Amino acid sequence: MILKAFQTLVLAACMSALGANAEPLKVASLHPLMADLARQVGGEQVIVIEIMKPGGDIHHFEPAAKDLAAMRGVRLVLASGKDLESYLPKLRDSLGSGIQIVEVGEKIPSIPATCHHDHEGESAEHHDHGVDPHWWHSVENMKRAARILEEVFTEAAPENSATYQAGSKAVSKRLGDLKNWAKKEISIIPRDQRQLVTAHAAFGYFCKEYGFQPLSVLGIGRADDVSTKHIAQTIQTIRESRVKAVFPEDQANPKVMEEIVRSTGIQMGAPLIADGTAKEAHTFESMFTQNVRTIVTALGSK
Template identity: 30%
Template sequence: MKKVFLIMLMAPFLLLAACGTGNGETANSGSNDEKIKVATTIAQIGDIAQNIGGEHVEVTSLMGPGTDPHLYKAVQSDIKTLSNADIIFYNGLHLEGQMNEIFEKMRSEKPTYAVAENIPEEKLAADPTNPEIFDPHVWFDIKLWEYAVEEVKNGLVELDPDNKEDYEQNFKEYKQKLDDLQAYAKEKVNEIPKESRVLVTAHDAFHYFGEAYGFEVMGLQGLSTESEYGLNDVKRLVDTLVDRNIKAVFIESSVSERSINAVVEGAKERGHNVEIGGELYSDAMGPADTEEGTYIGMFRHNINTIVDSLK
């Protein structure tokens, strides 16, 4: 009877403790011994969160190397990760089109940010086939990506104001690294003659890159890999390669090589040899714990690969 009485006496306190630690924002905001659980979709955003959050965050990205976010559908473990997170960051602009309903639900439960939708609309590129949709691949223009970095910083500051000073300092240092990367990219691209700055890839993910660095960009598929390509699309690209004597095309780490190989074979049948200039990271970064597994490392890899093939 004494044990029963003690349990009944402690029940309200146990329940109160459980409620206090079950809410991520309450448990983690301002706490020195618990990290904020951050969930992101693509690893590019996860890299931002880690750089800005530093020692205060534990970051989980749902989409790893080689993953196509256009086609990605959340599995049960993803739902658990999102549910357990204190804050969620995703790209938006229909990049993760299969997950829109999930984000709507999460937004009613916890801070959920579409970081690319923080970019002023006039700076975004519209889909040529649908003017109401914007190109979501904003990370290929470093200056646009800085808007996403700022949105992550603002989200963390709002959730955890006690560590605002750290987040602001990390933001300042990371932005300087991005500015240095921008300077490197522009200098490197100058090694390619202007008439050779033609970038041919599997899908049209590099429009912002082309605008930033003076490339004409051609993709076999549209902005999303959900769009189908047909024989006419292959023929159109083959005609361009032959007529303009373009010697290299590029595959992407998150897109099957089959489509671009069809273009290479088509050009070969016309007596024009085209090489695979290398593999670019488009919708996904490289493996974790590698240089290409960071945003800066991925961007440098792409710049170096393109320049080495086209200069």
């Protein structure tokens, strides 16, 4: 009995010396895609607590008291950044200085929020769109994000650095393969057909990476108060530029899209996953592959 206890002790000491017994880093995530990436980079040396879960709405989410309680024991809180989580200053105050909030998208190059409608007669407030927060629709951006997580994880738990480095490297390789696959799939869509009409303005980064022209109906935050003037303009643009299909969204109200389809007679594609929160696809890989397949099915030459 004593010998066994001694053996266990020696074994534990050895494992600890090798770093195999190092404590996993505890982090909280405010976006399902950040949770997925954290798990991929951190492997067994990270514990991810999902505050904003799949099925939620990233544009209208605010942490409740139970969420704050769940964040208490973590070292890092992973936010998507680029002003998506407008509640971050308040959250910072509530959590105090012991917990670091990492805005993963902060150092990722921004593109301006897409805006296609006529500004005449609209208030200045209405057309100050800032930057597009949906940076995660780009493979290159996700690679950057993996390296950012590797850095912040290593800083917080240097004893696990080898795991984080290997994780980040593996993610980068998988994403590279995924981008090659996407480029090959998309290559069957003629250049003049690469127009992506979506419900809300979430696909700017995707469009930039794969040579599409984005056109959105509902703006950045998926607001439902779209003006009839903007709908009429969208219909006119669709007719003029001979758009082949429009794409509704997993979370947006389909009414405006249905109206556009009725007026133009163009094809309604399958829904796209715009915010990475779909219950059936809330990892980057599942969201991205589903979106690419949906777009290629509707716009690919037949």
